[in-house]
Amino acid sequence: MRCRLCGSYRLVSVLDLGATPPCERFLRSDELDAHEPTYPLHLRLCEKCLLLQIPALITPEDTFTEYAYYSSYSDSWVQHAKEFVDDAVQRLGLGSESFVVEVASNDGYLLQHMVTAGIDCLGIEPSRNVGAAARERGVPTRTDFLDQAVAQAVVAERGAADLVIANNVYAHVPDIVGFGQALRTLLADDGWLSIEVHHALNLVTLGQFDTIYHEHFQYYTVLSATRALAVAGLSVVDAELIPTHGGSIRLWARPEELGAQPSSRLLEILRMEELAGLHEVSGYLSLRRRTEALRDELLGFLLECKANNQRVVAYGAPGKGNTLLNYCGIRSDLVEYAVDRNPYKHGRFTPGTRIPIREPAAITEDRPDVVLVLPWNLETELTSQLSYVADWGGRLVYPLPTLRAVSWQPEAVRS
Template sequence: MASVLDLGATPLGEKFLTIDELDLPEPTFPLHLRLCENCLLLQLPALIAPEDIFSGYNRFSSYSDSVVRTAKNFVVDAVQRLGLDSESFVVEVGSNDGYLLQHVVNTGIPCLGIEPSANVRATARDRGVPTASAFLDERLARELRAEHGAADLVVANNVYAHIPDLLDFTQALRGLVKDEGWVTIEVHHALKLVVQGQFDTIYHERFQYYTLLSAKRALATAGLAVVDVESLPAHGGSIRIWARPARMSAPPSEAVVDLLRAERAAGLHRVDGYLQLRSRTESLRHSLLRFLLQCRADGKSVVGYGAPSKGNTLLNYCGIRSDLLQYIVDRNPYKHGRFTPGTRIPIRDPGLLANDRPDVVLALPWNLKSELTDQLSYIADWGGELVFPLPALHHATSLSRNNIGLAVL
């Protein structure tokens, strides 16, 4: 295994602290990205059991308007592309709060979610989305297939990177799908991670970071062949992979060939191409710290917007505390009154922004730039700046509802 990027030891990105926990020890774990020199899969060591990460999980996908909108568009496209109807069956692995399957339910197509986190699973069931309570493995796949039948479509959006036992999970995906069915997987694209220095996408609940090449090799271990791929803007740059059992697959599409060629051109079909990530990460860290320190020297008030896992990687790696970021607001009420892991920055209701009128709002989920620029356009009323830390430090220069521009700082 080759070392690619060592971000030090950090706490779990979704373990937000209550006020009673601030004086208690906080476990940290190495956040050290490595590369398999044989299969070229970027990965973190599986130091933490999934039960420790996803029990009491507090990420509700439906709090992001763009995520829900993208999920609805996906369902509409998949139904048309695959000819799904009331006789079909759709399974989503890692179905969260039903943000996607609610649209399948609305079409009248039978479906089932698989979600291990009790709190988000309860929300899905309240929406009328049938949801099994478990982590997917080969045994569960056999049980679900025996009970419900095989699926025409298995969806695994932003879950394939969260699996400690990748081989077992991939076999389970194959076990869920019909011989003539489809598996679609969305993952953050490691090409974007490396080329743009998206270090904050590295956190403990993600064990793998895929190029199309490494995903293709992983799926092949269970007899699943990549047929097509789409590039998506989600998470700063993702790919949606369409695969099916190898004996039913057609030759890969032109999009697959083109993307593999782009990865090769970026150096990601060899080990040394990944080593550029370290210098880019260090440069981004230095730029952000210089900006925040200058804001403090100028007497400007700075608060954060959004408290995702990626934001906590950024805060911990950069050593940002409440002296540089007074507090963070988040739309998820579960996080209100809690504190960020490691950095102990308080999290509050977004309504506080209009009352306090901060000079600068630092958007930690920078990948939602368009959505947040629209949501936070009102801070222009008092001359506030909206700043995004990645892929390069930049801010909205004309922050208004009708005129939005960006400038590099």
Template sequence: MTRCRLCGSEAMASVVDLGATPPCESFLAADQLDQPEPAYPLHLRVCTDCWLTQIPPLITPEETFKEYAYFSSYSTSWVEHARTFVADAVQRVGLGPDAFVVEVASNDGYLLRHVVDRGIRCLGIEPSVNVGAAARDAGVPTLTEFLDPATGSAVRAEHGPADLVVANNVYAHIPDVVGFTQGLRALVADDGWVSIEVQHLLTLIEENQYDTIYHEHFQYYTVASAARALASGGLTLVDVELLPTHGGSIRLWARPAEVAGEPTNGVSPARAEPRARGRVADVLDREKAAGLQELSGYTEFSARVATVRRDLLRFLIEAAERGETVVGYGAPGKGNTLLNHCGIRPDLLPYTVDRNPYKHGRFTPGTRIPILSPEQIAADKPDYVLVLPWNLRAELVEQLSFVHDWGGRLVFPIPELSIVEAKS
């Protein structure tokens, strides 16, 4: 990578190099195990001009998302998060019976189904054929497309401008930041709202969440860099919320620059509600205090990543030497970054399980660990269960309470190795 994809600068500095890994959602069928498997460099860098952190765009979204293994509805807590968001957004934006809501990267309709239930007109834009079909089967109108300015303009011409455009956990997934943002602006009404949820780089670094670095995520945002990205497409940041999702996310509220007012202090609009201005300023201050607008905030991250790797490998090796069994729970994309970076194979983790039937009988990319149904854990009664979707800790401690019945314990690798009793 020689140039920043947002500002075009060549001033790029290394943050952490995780080697080369396969795409994190490229789960293998049994008949693929003897075939070559491509791996791509996973090297996070930061632009020291605009401070957008990013990886090289070595894999196109078309390669990743046409057939996708992740279905949002399999996470109970995520569906509840979406329901709460819709209820709050209806009040905040004032969505009435004549409103129109568009969600970009709408997955299997996990969020828009709550909009449908309220009788509000909506449309999902989802590039993955299989999950988009699941959304339509659930009664959520869904267009199978990637968002760019042309798609945004076409949807607006056919359906009218959107009062609210939602883009949750997709703003990191697109290499053309400017074009995607222009697509959002094309969709939204001139007096409308855009809501974006994306992982917060501040917590990623503070909490050692390096496993969320993978090829689907082309960039990682602070509020400051996100505001610059939004401005590139004609949108202005007017408010920010800190969320616990995905280990720590930000919800960015933006409006067309014409109605948001002129920015002050670089990001916060003068005509925004004062409390919102204060929230933006508070988070910017936190980011600055953490050194994320200078190189010093990034230099120690690589060493802390190495500690996570060594601690997890030490635990697995020592458990194996004691004759204790460790199996995995979950097969998320982040888990595959962790497994590949640590070099974990079936000799240390004989299998993992997942609630998504799509993954059953498949194998994790690179590490070739079998993925089974969750019932296998109760059948085998392992000594430890390594929880790969650590961001769902509260939900999974409850779901895996049965592990306590035989004295089993749960292991969480991030932000540091911790071994806990399953909830009894």
């Protein structure tokens, strides 16, 4: 394996999660007796440029041509997108003459707010099914994987963009050099690029191993992201720490020829990473030990529930949840079923672990003893939504970043 950014062969093993199926390939009942392909899930670090990465064993086309994830099923995610749009409009002075492009725009959860604000926009979304949902929402959407040819076609048809948004996609493309060049092509010479991506600082220091899965090809610090974008002629000039996905970074970049200087906020985050040891190889090597401890604690809890005849079900069937279930070896003997708001997943089974997925109403019908919340990064939203579990004395449990049960406040328990 060579580093996909700098080409070095000097890659160090950080965490080997074994071999698992792709996390979004939910199984139909007629597929349960068929062969299910699995691929190694082995995180490595480039000693030269410090890019965290896994081998590109599946292609984006394998994953995203038809996709099971719809952003709009998370209320807090839609609100996060609205706040981003409101802030970007004010910060950049966007108006009716502006043009905004979002790459990997999903079901229009973000650009719908640009449409409402009267700003011309275009989504570039590779998944046919979720792109169709965006168009139904009134968001102009092109079904394509972004590459240089697509970027050039968009600019020829619509002009260069004042703002290019690439939220939660920068980890999903194995050709980060070509992708960065396509982003630069989309961008006006005085434009802005905004990227949101999970912060490797939290992955390593908090043991967020479930954020590692096959459609995430690399994992960024601000340092490694700055190096990657620089190859495409883009300079990161500002950065923000944001709470999404258990802790992400929002990068603001501009064409390098503008000569913009880095903000104090960007320099402070770089200092945080350096103090955490992430500007050298040794800082990454604690992740394996931390991950094994989290696995052992969760399995111990579930085995105790089983010994005490307590029924456990899972809330949510996200991609990250499938990494957790497969690595920990959790199957339907420990977690009876999962529920999810996305109808696409109902009646299907989790990849690898074959746990059935049902509608959320199943929880109120069955009244299980424990609800294990797999999308733990949405804790604030889901603790409120699932407060009804307290009605029958059930426990709401989050597996990461530490195993913990919700302490219900008296006012949360309804009469």
